Amino acid sequence: xxxxxxxPKYLVTQMGxxxxxxxxxxxxxxxxxxxxxxxxxFLKIMFSYNNKELIINETVPNRFSPKSPDKAxxxxxxxxxxxxxxxxxxxxxxxxxxxxxxxxxxxxTRLLVL
Amino acid sequence: QKEVEQDPGPLSVPExxxxxxxxxxxxxxxxYFMWYRQxxxxxxxxxxxxYSSGNKEDxxxxxxxxKSSKYISLFIRDSQPSxxxxxxxxxxxxxxxIIFGKGTRLHILP
Numbered sequence: 001x002x003x004x005x006x007x008p009k010y011l012v013t014q015m016g017x018x019x020x021x022x023x024x025x026x027x028x029x030x031x032x033x034x035x036x037x038x039x040x041x042f043l044k045i046m047f048s049y050n051n052k053e054l055i056i057n058e059t060v061p062n063r064f065s066p067k068s069p070d071k072a073x074x075x076x077x078x079x080x081x082x083x084x085x086x087x088x089x090x091x092x093x094x095x096x097x098x099x100x101x102x103x104x105x106x107x108x109t110r111l112l113v114l
Numbered sequence: 115q116k117e118v119e120q121d122p123g124p125l126s127v128p129e130x131x132x133x134x135x136x137x138x139x140x141x142x143x144x145x146y147f148m149w150y151r152q153x154x155x156x157x158x159x160x161x162x163x164x165y166s167s168g169n170k171e172d173x174x175x176x177x178x179x180x181k182s183s184k185y186i187s188l189f190i191r192d193s194q195p196s197x198x199x200x201x202x203x204x205x206x207x208x209x210x211x212i213i214f215g216k217g218t219r220l221h222i223l224p
Contacts (some may be wrong), residue, residue, distance in 0.1 A: 006203070040122065041200055043158065043214040056211055089155050098209050099215070100146040105157030 003027050003104035006091050011111045013081060013090075020077045021109045023091030031055070031097030032074035034066060035090040037108070040076045043090070049074055050097045117141055120203055120215030126205040128223050134189040137203035137215045142182065144213075147179050149188045152200045152217065161201070162188060193222045 004025045013019055025032060033056075034046040049054040049068040063079045074091060089110045094101040122138045127133055135149075146159045146165055150158035162177040164170045164186075176189040186205070190197055203215040 011178045041152075041202075041217040041219075043202060043217070048211070058211075088164050092157070100163075100206060100208060101211065102163070105159065107157050108155070 004091055004104050006013055006089075006106040006109050008109060011109060012014055012114065013112075014114055015081055016081060017081050018079045019081060019111070020075055021089055021091075021111075023074045023076075023106060024073055025091075025106075027093055027104060029093040029095050031094050032068065032071070033092040033094075034074065034076050035092060035104065035105075037088045037090060038072070039087070042069075043065065046101040047076075048097065064102070070098060081111075083113050086113045087101055115211060117213050119167070121218055122216050124219040124221055126221040126223055131193050131222075133188075133193050133197070133220060133222075135188040135190075135201050135203075135218050135220070137186050137205075138184055139205055140211075141205075141213075142181070142184065143207050145208060146206050147186050147211070148204040149175075149177055149207065150202045150204055150214070152202060153159060153160060154190070154199070158202055168169060195222045195224050196214045198222045 007022045031050045033048045037043045048064045052068045065077045068074045091106040092103040095102045120141045144198040149162040151161045152158040164177045167181045174191045200217040202217040205214045206212045
């Protein structure tokens with residue numbers, strides 16, 4: 001019974017393409033996040049949504065556009081993919097979005113841009 | 115200076131040894147300190163959580179925070195091969211985003 005799930009797990013695509021990653025949580029949490037983990041394992045927040053409202057929008061190229069249709073789902077669409085976008089993207093959720101709360105991470109989506 | 119500094123390792127120790135993992139930070143406003151464990155090809159999971167200074171123990175794991183030195187530690191006693199993973203320190207203020215360290219790769223040798 002997966003708490004935070006992401007699809008797809010692997011994504012290999014050409015430069016310039018547009019792709020989407022989907023995330024769903026069944027924990028009843030109000031807040032969801034997207035993180036990027038680079039090849040050196042550095043985990044950095046990109047976005048967070050609380051109850052479908054954008055809360056955190058870090059310095060991320062506007063080629064990245066998150067969408068939250070409801071509080072259980074947070075998708076990430078990436079336009080015009082670049083080589084530097086290759087990374088593992090993690091979705092996470094927490095109860096109400098307070099920084100001190102436990103965040104529950106999905107298994108990650110490994111994106112490789114060729 | 116980066117907000118959170120963590121030696122990426124890898125750190126290799128024999129089974130049964132005591133492991134010490136550390137992070138330093140620059141923002142004195144941080145109040146909540148966490149350690150996440152990440153197994154290969156998995157998402158991070160919360161291991162330990164500490165508020166402000168002091169120690170917290172959970173089984174073989176002890177988390178220590180020294181706010182005066184801006185230094186946090188995670189100790190693992192009687193280390194097991196199953197402890198082999200990347201350990202990420204993390205910290206935050208009350209209603210702010212979490213800042214993660216780069217993670218330390220730990221290998222416990224049987």
